[in-house]
Amino acid sequence: xxxxxxxxKSNKLVEEVKKDYRASQDLGIKRCMQCGLCTSNCPAARHxxxxxxxxxxxxxxxxxxxxxxxDLWNCFYCYTCQSNCPVNNSPCQVNQVLRQKNLHxxxxxxxxxxxxxxxxxxxxxxxxxxxxxxxxxxxKDYGKSYVDLKVNLEDIRHELGLEDYNIKGKALEDVRNIxxxxxxxxxxxxxxxxxxx
Amino acid sequence: MNTESKNLENLxxxxxxxxxxxxxxxxxGERVGVFICRCGGNISDTIDIERLKSSLDANFVEDYExxxxxxxxxxxxxxxxxxxxxxxxxxxxxPLTHLKTFQNYADxxxxxxxxxxxxxxxxxxxxxxxxKATQKAIGLTQAGVEKVKSAxxxxxxxxxxxxxxxxxxxGISGITAALSLANQGVKVTIxxxxxxxxxxxxxxxxVFSPEKLAEECSLCIxxxxxxxxxxHKNINIMTKTNLRRAGRRSTYFNLVLEKETSYxxxxxxxxxxxxxxxxxxxxxxxxxxxxxxxxxxxxxxxQAVPDVYTIDTENCKKCGKCxxxxxxxxxxxxxxxxxxxxxxxxxxxxxxxxxxxxxxxxEYGYERFDDVxxxxxxxxxxxxxxxxxxxxxxxxxxxxxQRVVMVQCTGSRxxxxxGKRYCSKVCCMVALKHASxxxxxxxxxxxxICYTDLRTPGMYENYLRYVQDKGLKLVRGRPGEVTKKGxxxxxxxxxxxxxxxxxxxxxxxxxxxxxxxxxxxxxxxxRFNVGLSQDMFxxxxxxxxxxxxxxxxxxxxxxxAQGPKDISESVSQASAAAAKVSEQIKCGTExxxxxxxxxxxxxxxxxxxxxxxxxxxxxxxxxxxxxDPMACKGCGACAGVCPEGAIEIIGLNDQELYxxxxxxxxxxxxxxxxxxAFLDNVGYTAADTIGNNRVSYPExxxxxxxxxxxxxxxxxxxxxxxxxxxxxxxxxxxDECMLEAHKxxxxxxxxxxxxxxxxxxxxxxxKAYAPHYRGLAQQFEDFYMDILEGDDLKKF
Ligand code: SF4
Ligand code: SF4
Ligand code: SF4
Ligand code: SF4
Numbered sequence: 001x002x003x004x005x006x007x008x009k010s011n012k013l014v015e016e017v018k019k020d021y022r023a024s025q026d027l028g029i030k031r032c033m034q035c036g037l038c039t040s041n042c043p044a045a046r047h048x049x050x051x052x053x054x055x056x057x058x059x060x061x062x063x064x065x066x067x068x069x070x071d072l073w074n075c076f077y078c079y080t081c082q083s084n085c086p087v088n089n090s091p092c093q094v095n096q097v098l099r100q101k102n103l104h105x106x107x108x109x110x111x112x113x114x115x116x117x118x119x120x121x122x123x124x125x126x127x128x129x130x131x132x133x134x135x136x137x138x139x140k141d142y143g144k145s146y147v148d149l150k151v152n153l154e155d156i157r158h159e160l161g162l163e164d165y166n167i168k169g170k171a172l173e174d175v176r177n178i179x180x181x182x183x184x185x186x187x188x189x190x191x192x193x194x195x196x197x
Numbered sequence: 198m199n200t201e202s203k204n205l206e207n208l209x210x211x212x213x214x215x216x217x218x219x220x221x222x223x224x225x226g227e228r229v230g231v232f233i234c235r236c237g238g239n240i241s242d243t244i245d246i247e248r249l250k251s252s253l254d255a256n257f258v259e260d261y262e263x264x265x266x267x268x269x270x271x272x273x274x275x276x277x278x279x280x281x282x283x284x285x286x287x288x289x290x291x292p293l294t295h296l297k298t299f300q301n302y303a304d305x306x307x308x309x310x311x312x313x314x315x316x317x318x319x320x321x322x323x324x325x326x327x328x329k330a331t332q333k334a335i336g337l338t339q340a341g342v343e344k345v346k347s348a349x350x351x352x353x354x355x356x357x358x359x360x361x362x363x364x365x366x367x368g369i370s371g372i373t374a375a376l377s378l379a380n381q382g383v384k385v386t387i388x389x390x391x392x393x394x395x396x397x398x399x400x401x402x403x404v405f406s407p408e409k410l411a412e413e414c415s416l417c418i419x420x421x422x423x424x425x426x427x428x429h430k431n432i433n434i435m436t437k438t439n440l441r442r443a444g445r446r447s448t449y450f451n452l453v454l455e456k457e458t459s460y461x462x463x464x465x466x467x468x469x470x471x472x473x474x475x476x477x478x479x480x481x482x483x484x485x486x487x488x489x490x491x492x493x494x495x496x497x498x499x500q501a502v503p504d505v506y507t508i509d510t511e512n513c514k515k516c517g518k519c520x521x522x523x524x525x526x527x528x529x530x531x532x533x534x535x536x537x538x539x540x541x542x543x544x545x546x547x548x549x550x551x552x553x554x555x556x557x558x559x560e561y562g563y564e565r566f567d568d569v570x571x572x573x574x575x576x577x578x579x580x581x582x583x584x585x586x587x588x589x590x591x592x593x594x595x596x597x598x599q600r601v602v603m604v605q606c607t608g609s610r611x612x613x614x615x616g617k618r619y620c621s622k623v624c625c626m627v628a629l630k631h632a633s634x635x636x637x638x639x640x641x642x643x644x645x646i647c648y649t650d651l652r653t654p655g656m657y658e659n660y661l662r663y664v665q666d667k668g669l670k671l672v673r674g675r676p677g678e679v680t681k682k683g684x685x686x687x688x689x690x691x692x693x694x695x696x697x698x699x700x701x702x703x704x705x706x707x708x709x710x711x712x713x714x715x716x717x718x719x720x721x722x723x724r725f726n727v728g729l730s731q732d733m734f735x736x737x738x739x740x741x742x743x744x745x746x747x748x749x750x751x752x753x754x755x756x757x758a759q760g761p762k763d764i765s766e767s768v769s770q771a772s773a774a775a776a777k778v779s780e781q782i783k784c785g786t787e788x789x790x791x792x793x794x795x796x797x798x799x800x801x802x803x804x805x806x807x808x809x810x811x812x813x814x815x816x817x818x819x820x821x822x823x824x825d826p827m828a829c830k831g832c833g834a835c836a837g838v839c840p841e842g843a844i845e846i847i848g849l850n851d852q853e854l855y856x857x858x859x860x861x862x863x864x865x866x867x868x869x870x871x872x873x874a875f876l877d878n879v880g881y882t883a884a885d886t887i888g889n890n891r892v893s894y895p896e897x898x899x900x901x902x903x904x905x906x907x908x909x910x911x912x913x914x915x916x917x918x919x920x921x922x923x924x925x926x927x928x929x930x931x932d933e934c935m936l937e938a939h940k941x942x943x944x945x946x947x948x949x950x951x952x953x954x955x956x957x958x959x960x961x962x963x964k965a966y967a968p969h970y971r972g973l974a975q976q977f978e979d980f981y982m983d984i985l986e987g988d989d990l991k992k993f
Contacts, residue, residue, distance in 0.1 A: 028612070035606075035649040036691030040677030045691070045698050053691060084560075084677055086611040 010062045017059055020097040028088035032056045038081035038091050050074035052081050052091030059094060067102055073111050109194035119188040126167030126175040229342050230257035230282040232273060234264035234289035236317055243321040245331040249288075252335045255342050257282060264289050270302045277305060284348065286341040288314040288334075291885045292902070293878070309790070309848070312345035314338050318888030319900055329896045337899070340860025347852035354788040354826045358751060358781045359449040359542030363388060365721055367434065368396020369419065369764055370756025370771040371547035372426050377775035379431035383782060386433045386539060387426070388454060390717055393501035394426070394434060395419060396549055400484065400573070402580035404764060405630040407660040412630055416500060416582075423502050436503060439717075441536070443724045445816040447825060450751070452539040458532040459507040465527035466505040468496060472519035472528065473506070480512050486574045488584040488592070494519050494528075499582065543751045543778040544725065546735055547771065548718040550757035553608035553711035557615045561604065561708055562679045567593040568686060569679055569706040572603075572627050579634050589639045591704055598642055598704030601635060602688050603628045604676050605648040608711035617711045619732055622761040624709035625652045629664045631707070636667035645670040645701065647690050672699065679706050712761040726813065727752055734760045745774040748934065749813050750828035753777055790848025791831030791904050797821050799843035806835035806844060811934030833908030834938045837945075846908060854901075854913060861899040862921040870897040870984050872924040873917050874977070877905050879930035880965035883973045890970065894977040897923075905929060906962075907942050911949035918955055923984050928965040928973060958983065 014030060017023055036053045044050040050071045058066040066072070075095045082090035102108040117131030130138060138146050149156075154164055167175055179185050231253055235241035241260075250258045257280045261269050264287065276282065285306065287299045292313040300308040314337050324330040362378055364371045367389030375385045387394065398404070398419055403412040426432050437457040444451035476494045481487035484498050493513040496506050506527075508519075513530075520528045555563035555571055562569045568591050570578070581587040591598050605628060609621040625648070632644040648671065653661040676690040685702040692699045714733040722729050728748040730736040735754040738746035745753045755770040756762070762770070793814070795806070800822050807815040807822065814828035815835060824835075836844040858873065865871055872895075876884055881902050887894065903909065906927045914925055927946075931939040943962050950960050963976050 033610070033649055034693060035675035036673075036693040037675040037677045039691035039693075039698055040674065040689045042698070051691070051696055053693060054696060084613075086606075086613060086616065086675070088612050 007062075013059050013062045013064060013066075016101075017094055017097045020100075022096050022100065023093050024088075024090065026088060027090060027093060028085065029056060029059065029094060031087040032060065032085075032089050033087065035086065037084050037086060038089075041080045041084055042075075042091075043078060043080070044074040044076060048074040052095075055098070056089060056091055056094060059098070067098060072098060106194070109191055112191035113194055116188055116192045119184070119191075122179060123176060123185065123188075125165075126172040127165065129165070227283045227346055228256040228281055229284045229286065229345060230276060230280055231255045231259075231286045231288060231338060231342060232264055232269075232276075233258070233260040233338070234287070234316070235260055235262050236289065236321075237263060240289070240316050240321045243324065243327055243330045244316065244334045245327060248331055249334050249338065253338060253342065255286070256280065265295060265298055273299075273302045274304065277303060282306075284310045284312070284345045286312050286314060286338065286345055288316050288338045288341065290317040291315050291881075291888075293882060293885060307350035309348050309351045310345065312341045312348065314341040315885075315900070318885045322888040322891055323893050324896050325893060326896075333896045333899075336861060336863065339863065340857050340899075343860040344853050344857040347850070347856045349847075349850060351790055351847060354790070354792060355785045356788060356825070356827045357448055357785045358778075359540065360384065360782050361449075361541050362386075362543045362545060362778050363450070363452060363539060363541035364545045364547055365440065366396070366547035366549055366756070366758065367391075367394030367436070368547060368549045368756060368767075369398045370549070370758075370767045371396075371545070372419075372422055373768050373771035374545050374547060374755060374775040374778075375432055376422065376426055376429065377772055378778055379426075379429045381775075381779050382431065383542075383779065384431050384433075386435060386541065388438045388440070389434065389436045390439055391497070392436050392459065392507040393497040393503070394436065395423060395502065398764060399498065399500075400580075401576045402583065403576075403630065403634060405626050405633075405660060407626075407656045410660060410663040412634060420500060427502055434503065435537070437507070438537075440721055440724055444818060445749075445825075446818055447823060449540050449542050450544055452541060454537045454539055456535045456537055458510065458534050459505075460510065460513070460528055460530050460532050461506060461508060462527045462529065462532075463503060463505045465525045467525055467527075468504050468506060469524070470496070470506070471522045471524070475518040475522050477516060477518065478512050478514055480509065484577075485584045486571075486577050488574065488577060543753065543781060545771075545774050545778065546718065546721060546725075546727070546747070546752065546754045546758050547756045547774075548715055548721060548758045550712045550718075550761070551715040553617070553713050554615070555607065555708055555710055558607060558708075560678045561607065561676070561706070562681075562686075563708060566679070566681060566686060566706075567591070568598070568704060569708065571708050571710045572624065572631065573710070575631050575707050576627075579631065587638075589635060589642060596704075597639060600643045600645065600703045601705045601707060602676075602686075602701060602703040603632070603644070603646045603707045603709060604679075604688070605646060605651075605709045606675060606711075607708040608713070609709075610649065611711075617713060617732065619761065620652060621709075621712040622652070623712065623763045626657055626660070626763065628707070628709050629653070629661060629669075632669050633664045633667060636664070636669065640668075643668075643670060645672055645703070647672045647674055647676050647688065649673070649675045672701070674699070712757060715758070718758045725749060725752055726816075727754075730760070732760070734758065745770055745777055750825050751778075751781065786827055788826035788829070791833075791846050791908075792826045792829045792848065793824050793831060793833065793835055793844050793846050795822050795824055796843045796845065799841045800839075801841050801843075803840065805838045805840065809834045809838050809938050811932065811936075811938065830904060830932070831908075832905035832932075832935060832938075834905070834935065834942070837907055837910060837942065846904075849904065849908065851913075855916060857901055858913070858917050858922075859920055861901070862917065865921045870895075870923045870981060871899060871921055872897045872926060872977070872980055872984070873922045874898055874900045874926045874928065875903050875906060875909060876900055876927075876965065877903060877929040879967050880928035880963075880973065882967045883928075883965050883970040886967070886970035887974045892971065892974045894974050895981040897981050898926075898977045905931070905935070905939075906946070907935070907938055909942075909946065911946060914946060914950050914960065915953055918950070918953075918959075924959045924961070924980050926961045926963060926976060926980055928963040928976070930965045930967070 038052040039045045042052050077092055079092050082092045117133040121129045121131050246260050285303050296313050300311045303311050316334055320330055320334050361384040363386050364375050365388050367387045371387055375387050379385050398415050401415055404415045406413050438454050441455045442453040472494045473492050476492040478493035479490045482489045482491035494506055494508045515530050577583040578585055589597055609617050612618050628646050635642050635644050672692055674690040674693045676688050678689045680687050686706055688701045690699050728736045735758050737744050738748050747754050753774040755774040756767040812828050812830055814825050831846055833846050836846055862871055906929050
């Protein structure tokens with residue numbers, strides 16, 4: 001049985017989520033009707049114990065134990081829930097805010113290890129893109145066409161009249177400098193070096 | 198008919214004449230009488246009545262114990278005759294509650310010749326010091342005398358609505374309203390865009406009856422009503438007809454309708470159907486949701502009314518084959534659309550709804566999979582006059598489905614693009630109705646309803662139980678996707694009560710499509726300048742107290758044109774709309790002053806007044822700008838913006854206003870403070886309540902009742918300051934439709950008095966609330982204290 005004591009400040013977690021700069025201004029989290037549409041289409045829910053609807057419910061219930069729920073780390077930010085939710089909520093964004101809250105703790109730093117390759121892509125190309133480390137896996141999933149796309153991406157873009165995807169030259173230098181000056185690079189390094197405690 | 202109403206009938210429709218003042222006597226010759234009420238001590242215990250009487254300057258002054266008693270009615274009448282009084286001041290209680298009574302007691306006098314001074318609520322009940330209260334009572338009463346001297350006698354303003362109505366939409370709502378009005382002798386025209394009347398109700402086959410725990414045949418219920426409509430001498434039905442233009446007049450609408458041709462002389466067609474077989478054109482039949490085909494010449498459905506064939510001119514190839522076989526010579530392919538003028542006293546919008554476009558939710562596969570259908574499709578499938586003659590069959594292979602999954606809230610309660618944020622209100626019941634029919638007739642088919650919330654309020658809950666008893670499966674969750682796996686469809690949903698994603702195999706998926714506002718309704722609204730809600734349905738004037746009025750006088754709404762609702766609710770609303778039309782016709786309606794009038798000779802047709810009037814009282818007819826006295830609230834906003842000074846507010850003219858202000862500021866002593874409080878009806882009510890509760894406030898406060906601060910011009914305020922007002926408070930609860938005008942007015946007034954050197958805090962605005970009378974009392978108190986303690990007293 002859940003016991004609910006009188007607690008006039010029971011909106012703390014949801015307010016913190018809403019205030020967070022990662023959350024869209026009009027994030028509909030308070031309007032969630034627990035319809036489960038997000039979960040019905042969520043690949044993480046299909047393959048693990050993750051349940052985006054329940055995550056949202058726990059936030060609304062001001063259940064801070066949620067922050068230490070290991071399921072939280074099964075979402076991989078496909079944004080399907082965000083594009084489906086009938087009240088413009090985004091369990092995906094909510095998840096991002098929640099994870100961030102724990103990143104200062106050693107036991108969670110290690111969780112960031114597998115994502116750190118994304119960070120590298122900013123340093124390498126100046127934009128976020130599929131990290132090199134995932135390349136083999138992608139080829140395995142998508143076949144040779146993935147290699148073709150990767151190799152010829154810039155040519156294809158030129159043909160379509162689009163500019164380069166990757167940032168080059170001075171601009172790339174600038175991005176790298178910003179990432180360095182802002183502490184991104186050193187933070188990334190910390191995550192990479194994190195050890196199982 | 199009494200002479201008075203005969204007179205009214207003869208009133209010229211020229212508004213200017215209509216409002217001409219009757220008062221021709223010179224002001225000096227007017228004899229004013231003052232009747233003072235002691236109110237059983239309520240007034241006389243605080244106010245020294247003898248001193249009040251002796252201090253007044255009037256032709257006759259007398260006091261009575263209970264002025265509102267029937268006995269005093271006789272006294273007042275007698276004195277008016279004996280003393281030859283032209284005008285009277287009743288110094289008693291609040292005009293909000295008693296003005297009508299005293300206008301009646303003073304009967305031979307025109308009602309505008311009666312002025313009430315609120316000695317009780319605004320003086321004896323709120324001030325304790327008898328000396329000061331008496332002083333103030335003298336001031337208030339003398340101001341009443343001055344004001345009534347400037348009053349102009351007004352003729353009654355009666356606006357008689359023509360005894361006819363145009364009803365747009367021939368569905369259950371339109372038909373119900375039409376029949377009710379026609380039975381009361383009103384000439385009704387039903388204007389329907391389709392070739393037959395009956396609307397959605399004829400299509401759905403069965404209706405749910407929660408009170409009987411049954412499903413009933415909709416056509417069987419509707420047919421007798423339709424027959425009554427067809428045979429009624431007061432009803433004219435125009436099918437395939439649309440509104441082209443709408444002009445507003447003071448007592449009717451001038452409509453221009455276009456009747457699309459059907460290439461058929463309706464009076465000759467005997468509906469033999471010989472023409473159908475020879476027609477070579479085949480198109481999907483909308484009656485069966487496109488699941489069957491029909492010819493270009495067709496009758497929408499067997500029991501269609503009017504009972505004639507029609508040609509779908511868009512698809513007709515004009516081959517002429519039908520013309521040859523028609524023995525009645527009823528078909529003429531050269532017929533053209535007809536333009537028909539119509540004069541209608543009132544308009545009812547009953548244009549119904551449309552269904553959500555399911556192709557905008559491709560994840561549910563409505564267009565990809567044959568066996569994903571809508572509830573309306575299912576209704577046709579289950580209809581004995583439908584494409585399968587009532588058999589439940591899959592479209593793909595004609596076999597009976599083993600499982601049917603219904604997806605609730607498709608397009609409803611959905612803020613994604615194209616979705617509707619509201620609940621469509623009927624689809625839970627529609628799903629249950631279909632589940633009930635399926636479980637009854639095809640017990641081998643399992644029915645699963647995927648719902649977010651099941652909405653079956655009131656008696657409808659009984660119906661839910663009844664269907665549950667038939668063996669209904671419920672899954673609480675909103676599906677995200679419908680796909681195909683092998684021979685089956687697959688519905689992905691979270692069973693939220695199990696906290697498990699669920700993949701459910703099924704043979705058929707039924708989407709409970711949202712109800713949405715129709716294109717036709719929106720067009721009609723634009724033509725009539727009728728306001729729409731945020732969800733694009735016709736907006737009612739007030740959801741609680743004017744649920745079938747629109748924001749335009751004499752235009753009403755009923756049925757799903759106003760928002761999602763079921764048949765029972767639509768019929769109630771239609772009956773209410775008919776009652777409102779009939780009320781307007783029968784009672785004629787008397788406009789209460791103040792109202793605005795336009796001096797047409799001065800008007801330059803700039804339209805500024807029309808723009809500012811949120812009550813939509815002002816309209817442009819063929820030549821003139823006109824004001825509908827029934828819609829006008831007399832707020833005065835239009836008069837404030839008219840560059841030609843062409844608008845006058847009858848019932849509270851400038852002379853009265855100046856006279857009252859002057860009276861209230863007269864005989865001010867050295868060091869005394871006077872604050873004028875201009876209060877609208879809500880503010881005035883709050884002030885009365887202050888009195889009722891004996892909350893006291895400073896004697897400095899002198900109240901003037903106005904329709905709205907929009908009535909007040911900068912020059913009025915300057916007059917007050919120049920005549921000794923130390924402060925002016927304006928309190929109003931602005932009408933929602935006038936919020937902008939209200940804001941602009943506050944700005945205009947503050948800026949112009951500031952430009953004249955009046956310190957900003959000497960003009961205050963306050964939003965009045967009737968129940969929050971203490972707030973107003975506090976405002977009075979604070980304003981007074983601020984002036985008293987400020988060192989710039991009188992030195993601005
Ligand atoms: S889809 Fe949106 S409303 Fe539905 S449960 Fe998920 S977050 Fe809540
Ligand atoms: S009536 Fe039921 S199915 Fe329709 S929108 Fe409302 S909750 Fe959804
Ligand atoms: S604002 Fe005055 S001049 Fe302009 S249309 Fe209205 S009444 Fe006529
Ligand atoms: S603006 Fe006010 S006074 Fe003028 S017509 Fe409209 S309601 Fe009447």
